[in-house]
Every structure is written in C-alpha cells, then in structure tokens.
Amino acid sequence: MKRRITRQIHLGKVGIGSDYPISIQSMTTVPVADTEKLAAQVDRLVSRGCDIVRIALDLVEDEARFAAVCRAAKCPIVADIQFCAEAACAAIRAGACGVRVNPGLFHDDDELKKLAHLAIDKNVAIRVGANSGSIGKAAIDKKMATGLPFADALGSALVDGALKQCEKLESFGLKNIKVALKASDVAVTLAACREFAAKTDYPLHLGVTEAGTPAMGVIKSAVGIGTLLNEGIGDTIRVSLTAPPEEEVSAAIRILESCGIRESAPSLVSCPTCGRTEIDLFTLAQKVEALIDELKASGKCISAKKIAVMGCPVNGPGEAREADFGIAGSRNGQVIFFAQGKTIGVYSENDALAKLREAMEK
Numbered sequence: 402m403k404r405r406i407t408r409q410i411h412l413g414k415v416g417i418g419s420d421y422p423i424s425i426q427s428m429t430t431v432p433v434a435d436t437e438k439l440a441a442q443v444d445r446l447v448s449r450g451c452d453i454v455r456i457a458l459d460l461v462e463d464e465a466r467f468a469a470v471c472r473a474a475k476c477p478i479v480a481d482i483q484f485c486a487e488a489a490c491a492a493i494r495a496g497a498c499g500v501r502v503n504p505g506l507f508h509d510d511d512e513l514k515k516l517a518h519l520a521i522d523k524n525v526a527i528r529v530g531a532n533s534g535s536i537g538k539a540a541i542d543k544k545m546a547t548g549l550p551f552a553d554a555l556g557s558a559l560v561d562g563a564l565k566q567c568e569k570l571e572s573f574g575l576k577n578i579k580v581a582l583k584a585s586d587v588a589v590t591l592a593a594c595r596e597f598a599a600k601t602d603y604p605l606h607l608g609v610t611e612a613g614t615p616a617m618g619v620i621k622s623a624v625g626i627g628t629l630l631n632e633g634i635g636d637t638i639r640v641s642l643t644a645p646p647e648e649e650v651s652a653a654i655r656i657l658e659s660c661g662i663r664e665s666a667p668s669l670v671s672c673p674t675c676g677r678t679e680i681d682l683f684t685l686a687q688k689v690e691a692l693i694d695e696l697k698a699s700g701k702c703i704s705a706k707k708i709a710v711m712g713c714p715v716n717g718p719g720e721a722r723e724a725d726f727g728i729a730g731s732r733n734g735q736v737i738f739f740a741q742g743k744t745i746g747v748y749s750e751n752d753a754l755a756k757l758r759e760a761m762e763k
Contacts, residue, residue, distance in 0.1 A: 402662070405633045407604045410526050410577045413477035413498040415452050417526075417579060417636050418604045423662055424452035425653040426606070426639040427646040428481065433463040433470070440473045442646070447476050448698045449650040453637065455479040455501065464491040471496035479528070486512035493519050499526040501581075503535055504566035513566075517573035526577040527570060531563040531593075532610050533584035555584065556592030563597060578603055579636070583610035587625040594629050604636040605629075611641060618642040619652045623659070630660045651694065666703055667761075669693060670721065671710040678712035680730035685750060686710040689728065692758060703761050718742050726760050728753050 409418035417424060427446050431439040433456065443454050458467055458480045471478045479499035480492030486509065489500045493516075500520065507513055520527050536558045544554035559582045570578055580603045582593035590609050598605060609625040612618035622640040629635050640652040657663040671686040689710050696703055709727030714737060721727045722742030729737040736753040738745045740760065748756065 402631060402660075403633045405598055405605075406602065407636060408576070408602050410579060410604060411498075411524075412453055412479065412526055415477050415498075419636065421636070423630070423635060423657060424637040425450060425650060425657070426453040426455060426479075426637055427451050427649045427653075428455040428457070428639070430646060433458060433460075433466050436466045436469050440470050443470065443474050443476070443478070446646055446650055447474075449647050449694075450654050450697070451476065451646075451650045453477050453479060453499075455481050455639075457481045458488050458492050459483070459485060461485070461487050461491045464495050467492060467497070468495035486516055489516050490519050493523050493525050497525065499528060501528040501530045502566075504529055504531050504562045506535055507566070510569060513569055514573045517570050517575040520577065521575055524577070526579060527575060528579045528581060528606060529563050529566045529570070530581045530606070531559050531566075531583070532581075533559060533586070533589060534610075536562060552586060552588040553592045555586075556582070556589045557596055559584070559589070559593040560597045560600070564600070567601070567603065579606055580604070581606035581608065583608050583641075585609065585611040585613075585621075587621055590625045591628060594634055595632070598634045605634060606637045606639065607635040608639040608641055614643045615648055615652070618644075622652060623656050626653075626656055627660055630656075630662060665706070666697075667693065667705045667708050667725065669708050669710065670724065672712050674712040678730055679732060680712070680734055680736065680750070682710065682712045682730060685728065685730075685736075688754060689757065692754065692761075696758075696761060701762060705761055708757070708761075718744055726757055728757060 404419045407418045409420050429442050431442050446454050477498035480497040481501045482489040483506055540558040541554050544557050563580050584590045607626045609621045612621045626638050638653055640649045642649050658665040674682050705725035707724040709721035709724035711721050711729040713730050718739040727739050731737050731747055735747050736750050737747050738753045738756045
C-alpha cells in the first residue's frame with residue numbers, strides 16, 4: 402500500500418498525516434456534566450488502544466468540567482461541536498487538542514473566523530466533519546443534473562461542502578485542518594473520500610457514520626474503511642457503532658490488522674466447527690479472544706504472533722501447526738493444549754485456558 406501524501410498536523414502528541422501511523426479514534430457516551438464517569442470512560446478507551454478521544458460539548462457553561470477531563474486524559478481530546486461556535490472556543494480554552502465542526506451547520510463566517518484565530522493562537526487542529534445528513538437536497542439535485550448517479554452526486558456534494566469550509570478556514574490563516582466525509586452508505590463514503598483525496602492534501606479521518614449495531618456496523622465499516630486504506634487513503638479512523646465505544650476501538654484495531662497496517666499481536670484463528678466437534682467451541686473462542694484483549698489492556702507485551710482455537714484434533718495441532726499456541730477440542734469435553742504443532746497435554750477447558758494464559762504471559 403502506498404499512502405496518499407498529505408500535509409502533517411498534530412493533535413497534542415499524536416501526529417496525523419502520511420508521515421505518521423494511522424491512528425484510532427472513538428467518541429464517549431457520557432455527558433460532560435458527569436465529569437468523573439466521563440474521565441473513567443476516556444481511560445478505558447485509552448487502555449483498549451484508542452489514540453484520540455472525542456467528546457460532545459454543547460454548553461459553554463460546561464467549560465470547567467471539560468477542562469478537568471482534558472487535564473486528566475492520557476490522550477488528546479477533541480471537542481465535537483454541532484451548532485455553537487462559542488462552545489468550540491470554550492473547548493479550546495479548556496485544553497482540547499482539536500475541534501470538530503460540521504460545515505452543514507456552521508454558517509456564520511464571523512464566528513468561524515473567531516474560532517480559526519483562536520485555534521491558530523492555541524495550535525489546535527480543526528476537523529471539518531461533513532456528513533450526508535447535513536447536505537441540502539438542492540446541492541444533490543444539482544449534481545444529479547450533470548448525469549451523476551445518486552451515490553456519486555451525494556458524495557460530490559459532500560466534497561463541495563467540505564472544500565468550501567476548508568477554503569474559509571484557510572482564508573482566515575488556519576492550516577491545521579483535517580477532514581471527514583461520512584455517510585451511512587458505503588458507496589457514498591467511498592465516492593466522497595476518493596474525490597476529496599484526489600483534489601487536496603488534507604489528512605482524512607475515515608468512517609462510515611451511523612453504521613449500525615456491531616453485527617452490521619463492523620461489516621460496513623470494514624468494507625468502507627478497509628477499501629480506502631488499501632487504496633492509500635486515510636490517516637485516522639473511527640468505527641461508528643451502536644454499542645459501547647470500547648467495541649469501536651476493538652473493531653478499528655482489527656480493521657488495521659486485517660489490512661496489514663498494524664501487526665496482529667497476536668492474531669486469533671479459529672475454525673468454523675463441524676459435526677465432529679465435541680466442545681462448545683463458540684464460547685471457548687470468545688473466552689480466548691477476551692483473554693487476549695485483557696492482556697493487551699493490562700499493558701502486557703505478547704510476543705506470540707498467532708493463537709489458534711480449533712474444534713477437534715484433525716484441525717488442531719495439525720492444520721494449526723504454525724500457531725505459537727493453540728487449543729483444540731478432544732473427547733468427552735477435554736481440550737488439547739499445543740504449541741507449534743506439538744501436543745503439550747490434554748486438560749479441562751479451564752485448565753487449558755490457564756495454560757494458555759501462562760504461555761502468553763511468558
């Protein structure tokens with residue numbers, strides 16, 4: 402994969418652009434008014450592997466609470482602003498490293514100019530976050546009149562809206578800009594990001610907005626984000642799910658690993674089972690996945706590259722011989738624990754999991 406060349410910006414200590422690794426973002430679900438609970442959620446996201454956390458801020462009166470969260474956070478905080486420019490300024494004063502504004506909802510140039518000058522003064526980045534829900538019908542119809550199909554027309558209208566606000570921010574002297582163009586439709590998201598990437602050097606924040614519950618949202622996000630990443634487009638990502646934000650981070654990590662952008666540490670392989678399986682492989686695989694996530698969250702460095710969870714001896718130590726460690730079902734609910742294709746022993750499920758934990762921790 403050859404990365405698209407972009408300008409380089411920073412959110413605190415996190416660099417964004419083609420010179421830096423692709424970062425992971427998520428967004429909190431706790432109101433700013435509940436400062437202690439919100440700070441705890443930020444910590445959990447960071448422990449799961451989140452690089453940047455976004456927090457919704459609507460009220461100027463919450464500036465002090467927002468500042469307390471920014472001070473406590475172990476990662477850059479971005480303020481998500483929809484309507485209130487003064488709230489965006491309050492967020493910057495409170496210590497936000499970035500501010501997200503929606504071009505479809507920010508129409509006052511004087512307010513935008515004030516925000517841009519404050520961002521320049523505090524070395525804060527602004528993300529122009531355009532989404533399909535804020536694009537007017539007239540703009541879409543105008544594009545379709547040129548012969549574009551709906552998905553391309555909506556995507557191109559998204560591009561126009563984002564470009565217009567970028568041009569305004571640039572006219573006010575701001576260069577520290579990144580952009581997101583999102584729709585709940587994967588085809589629209591792809592069309593918009595490809596067109597925008599071809600026209601500009603702004604770093605791109607990727608995501609499929611309102612993607613849905615994990616069952617559908619992870620698939621839509623993997624297809625949309627993964628396609629663009631494999632084309633070299635994208636500098637930071639957020640997987641949007643109707644689920645706890647920790648699940649967004651886990652999904653984002655797996656997308657980067659599946660694209661070969663981040664090395665799996667370790668990757669988990671498991672078989673789909675068949676009629677010869679005599680254990681509850683589905684539950685066992687989930688337990689192993691949870692164990693890996695737990696060890697990662699605790700800060701432990703796992704040197705094993707591949708862990709296997711297999712249904713029976715046929716595809717256990719045999720087909721999964723390249724795995725560093727593995728578990729395979731045996732007779733009477735027993736489980737084989739193996740390493741690099743060699744059987745270490747046959748145990749109960751709990752004892753096999755304990756052996757696996759011990760091996761990974763070493």
